[in-house]
Amino acid sequence: MSRKLLPVSITTALLGSAAVADAPNVAVDIAPVHSLVARVMEGVGTPDLIVPPGASPHEYNLRPSEAAALQNADLVFWLGEELTPWMAGAVETLAEGATVTTLLDSDGTVLLDFREGALFEAHDHDDEDDHGDEDHAGHDSHDHEDEHGDDDHTDHDHEEHAKDKDHDHGDDHSKDEEHAHDDGHDDHVDGDDHDHEKHAEHEGGDGHDDHGHGAHDPHAWLSPENAGVWLNLIAAQLSSADPENAGAYFANAATAREEMDGLSAEVSAMLEPARGGSFIVFHDAYQYFENTFDFPASGAISLSDASDPSPARIAEIQSRIRDEGIDCVLAEPQFNQGIITTVLDGTKANTGVIDPLGSDLEPGPALYPQLIRNMAETLAGCL
Template identity: 45%
Template sequence: MRFLRSLTLLCLPFGATPCVAEVPNVVTDIGPVQSLVAMVMGDLDTAQAIVPPEMSPHNFALRPSQARALDGADLLVWVGPELTPWMEKATAALSGEARHIRLLGVDGTTVLSYRDPIKAAEHGHDDHDHDDHDHGDHENHDHADHDAHEGHDHDAHDHEGHDHEEHDHGTEAHDDHDHDGQDGHHHEGTDPHAWLDPQNAAVWIGAIAESLSEMDPENADTYRANASDARAKLDQLKQEVAQQLGDQENLGFVTFHDAFQYFEHRFGLQSSGTVSLGDASQPSPARLARLRDAMEERGVACAFREPQFTDRLLNAASEGSTVTIAVIDPLGVNQEPGAGMYPAIIRAMAQAMSDCAGQ
C-alpha cells in the first residue's frame, strides 16, 4: 500500500537488527523547489520535479509518467495553485493521501500581489499594495488549505490536456484583441513567483525540514542540520547578490512576463514593463504598443527573454530600438538539477542584470 510507504519499517528477519524507517518519497512542482528539497535531504534521497525547466508551469499538461509520480508521493512540495492551477485538480485526484506543503502558505513567506509593471513604472512605484506581509495561520501539511482558493477563477487558466508543444504557450493566438488587457484574464491575487526571493527560499527550507523530520524522525537531525547549513548559504547568496546589484536601482529593463517581481523587490530593482502579465497570458496589441512607448520613453537598455516562451512578441516590441535582448531564466534550463540549482538560478539572474548594466 503506497500510502504506508513513509511509515514502513525495513527489518532483517527475526528482528536481528533494529528497524529503520524508509526515507519519504518527495515530489515537487518545479526545479527550483526540488533544489530546496535537495538541500534538506542531502545524501538521504532526491526529490522529483514534475515540470521540466524548459516548460512553463502556468499551463503545463501533465503526462502519465508525471501523474504516476504524483500518485507515488509521500510528500508534495509545491508553490501552490497560483502558479500551477492545473495541479490542484491533479493532486486532489492522484495524491490525496500524501502530505502537502503549499509554499505560498508557509508562515513567514513574503507575498506580493499581481501588478502591471508598465503602470508601476509610469507612477514610479510598485502597482500594488504590498507590505512585505508574511502569510500566517496556515497548516503547511494540510491539503485543505487550498479551500481558500476555490473561489479564484481558474477557468481561463485551465489548460489540462493542453498540448504545450503545439500551442507555443498561447502567445500566437488572439492577436486581434485591441483592448488593453490580456484576453479576459483577471490579474488579481497573489503573484506566485515567490521562489525568486532568497529570503522566501530560506523560510521554505525550514518548513521542508520540519515536515521531513516529522515523517522520518530517525533522520530528523540530518534534515535540520542540512537546513541550517542551507539557510546560511542562502543568506550569503542574498548578501552577495545585493552587493552585486546595489547600484542598479535605475537600470532600465523589460522582460517577457512579470515573473521577477520578488527578485526586483528584494534587490531594489524595478522593471519598466513586460510583454505579458504574471500568469503569462496572451497580451493585447494595445499592451504591446504601450510597452514599445515605455521602452522608448524610459531609455530601456535590455529586454530579457525567457527560455520557456517564444521570443516573437518581445522581438516585435523591441524592433527598431537599440535594446539588447538577453536571457533571464527563473527555472534553470541550463542548471544542473539538485542542491546547487537554486543558488545557480539566482546568481545567473543577477549576472544577466549586471551584464546589462555594464553595456
C-alpha cells in the first residue's frame, strides 16, 4: 500500500511545485501594496517585497537580493516615483523586460493634492473631496510641468524622470553620496537620521516645495477605495501574464474587494465613538484615510516625509494644541520621537503611534487590512 501511495504523493508534490514555479515573478515596492498583490496571488504564487518593513521608502539602498528580485521580475507593481524617487532608475535599469504598473498613474485612482501649511482648515477637506470625485480624470487635468510629463505613462517610460533626478542609483546601485548611510547600508534609519541636505532647497517654507517629488500626495494606499481599484488592476495584469491562473486571480480580487467593503464598515464603526475629537499627525500622510472615513486631522508637524520641522513650525503647532485644545498628537515609528516630546511640552494632549506602512506587521495578504484596522484603533484610543 505504501509503495502505491508514494508515487502518487510525489506526483502531487511535483504538480504543486510546478504550479508555484509557473507563477510569474512579481516584485512590489512597499508592504501595503505587496499585501494587495499577495492577496490576489494567494494560492498561486508569492510576490517579492522590495522595501522591507521599517525602511523608509523615500530613501533606500537596494540589497543584492532585492536588486535580483527586480531583475528577475516578469511584473513590477509600484506606486510611483512620488513615493520612491530612487526606484525609477532601478526599475528602468534592472526590470528592463518586465511589465511595470505604476499605481498612482492608473485609471480610477483618486489622487489628492498636497495640503499647504502646518494647520488644516475645514475648507481644505471640501476641496479634497471635490478633487476626489474627479477620479483619475482629475489627475489628468492637473499640470505636471515639474516632472511628470504625459499621463500616458508607459510601463518603462522613465527617461524624463531620470533626467530630473540627481540621485539616480546607477546601473550597479552603488551607494552614492546622497543615499549613503554610515556603512553604506543603514536602510532602517529613523527620520532624524535622514540626509537633509538634498531637501535644503525645499525648506524655505511650509508650501508645496517641501514635498519635492510632485504635486500629488503619494500615500494613496491609505484609501481602501483606491486599494479596491488596484485589486482589479493587479488581477488583470497577472492574468495577462499568466492566463492559466486568470480565474484564481480574478476570484481572489473579487473576494478581496468584498473584504475591503467589510473593512471600511468595521473601521467606520471603530471611529464613531471618537468623532469630534481633534488630532495632529507627525507628517501629512493621512488625508486619504481622513477623507475615506470623514475623520479630518487638524494639522501636521512636518509636511515633508524626510525633513524635520523648523522651530517656527513647532511653535505654531504648540500654539494650536494649547489654544484649540487638541486632544491627540500622533507619532510615527519611522520618525524622530523627540520632536513629539517637544511639541507636547506644556500641553495636555494625549499621544500615540500611528504607522502608515505596517512596519511591525508580517508581510503578506493580511497586512493591508490589519494596517488600516490598526490606524483606526490608534486614533480611537488616543482621542
